[in-house]
Amino acid sequence: MKLGRPNLRALASGDRQADRVVPPSGFTAQLTLFAAGAMAFLAVFALALSLAAGRLADRWGSELARTATVRIVAPLDQRAAQTDAALRILETTKGVETARALTDAEQQALLAPWFGPDLALDALPVPRLIEVIEDSGGMDAAGLRLRLAAEVPGAVLDDHGRWREPLVRAATRLRLIGWVSIGLIAAAVAAMITLAAQAALAANAQVIAVLRLVGATDDYIAQAFVRRFTLRALSGAAVGTVVGLVAVLLLPAASETGGFLTGLGFRGLHWLLPFLIPPLAGAVAFVATRAAARRTLGGLS
Numbered sequence: 001m002k003l004g005r006p007n008l009r010a011l012a013s014g015d016r017q018a019d020r021v022v023p024p025s026g027f028t029a030q031l032t033l034f035a036a037g038a039m040a041f042l043a044v045f046a047l048a049l050s051l052a053a054g055r056l057a058d059r060w061g062s063e064l065a066r067t068a069t070v071r072i073v074a075p076l077d078q079r080a081a082q083t084d085a086a087l088r089i090l091e092t093t094k095g096v097e098t099a100r101a102l103t104d105a106e107q108q109a110l111l112a113p114w115f116g117p118d119l120a121l122d123a124l125p126v127p128r129l130i131e132v133i134e135d136s137g138g139m140d141a142a143g144l145r146l147r148l149a150a151e152v153p154g155a156v157l158d159d160h161g162r163w164r165e166p167l168v169r170a171a172t173r174l175r176l177i178g179w180v181s182i183g184l185i186a187a188a189v190a191a192m193i194t195l196a197a198q199a200a201l202a203a204n205a206q207v208i209a210v211l212r213l214v215g216a217t218d219d220y221i222a223q224a225f226v227r228r229f230t231l232r233a234l235s236g237a238a239v240g241t242v243v244g245l246v247a248v249l250l251l252p253a254a255s256e257t258g259g260f261l262t263g264l265g266f267r268g269l270h271w272l273l274p275f276l277i278p279p280l281a282g283a284v285a286f287v288a289t290r291a292a293a294r295r296t297l298g299g300l301s
Helices: 008-013 027-065 076-091 104-115 141-151 161-203 205-213 218-249 268-299
Strands: 067-072 096-101 128-134 155-158
Touching: 027 161, 027 218, 027 268, 067 076, 076 096, 076 128, 076 141, 104 128, 141 155, 161 205, 161 218, 161 268, 205 218, 218 268
Parallel strands: none
Antiparallel strands: 067 128, 067 155, 096 128
16 A cells, blocks of 8 residues: 655654554664753753843943043142043033043942952042943044043043953854854754664664555655654753753842853743744754655665
């Protein structure tokens, strides 16, 4: 009896006769379940890493892009006068939304992580800092530097460009590494399932030969293997994804002091993305098993 070509409806509903071709348990089943589960678990963290790096790049880019600092490096007796002069220049500079000199308490808080909370600012030649916030149009940093150099010799403008660009570039590359890791995980799942499917096909060579004698087509036989291995990968990936999400939930909450390492969770609608991992693992298993079945069955002819 000739059997028709397998389709997605047949894959979902299954065929009790065809399913007998594939061993329901054993090494290949355990390997497929473990590989899909482990890779799904790693994919959850790779996805979390990529999304967290993207948020970090966006935050650093937005926070530092519109800020600048003016340092007043002058003798103590001239510092207040030069600070006032720099503030007057900043108030009349196009593109500057606000400018204010940091208080001693604020500067002491900035230096506390390195020098401790009891640092006396008058004991060290610490420059006075002026915080500059740009408006949406931005300011002409080169022109402002020239004006400050002419009118306030002790003023040094830092537009944070040398800090912002490497940080954003590093976060962007980290995000790319996360997506590349997900691609490598998918490739590893495909390789493991291909090996498991080939082993199962080879182990059932005699059964396959009997099925051919009674009229079963290679498509019918392949359907049984594709269905079993796809469902195994889907179920294994589902378990691995759930375990990965639980592990992400147990990570410390994001905090200012913790920085990037405490912000590896998902945010908002991004919590839905890990649930795409099991269907993707099933799709990878479907394609890999079908290719392996066709290749192996062709070699058994």
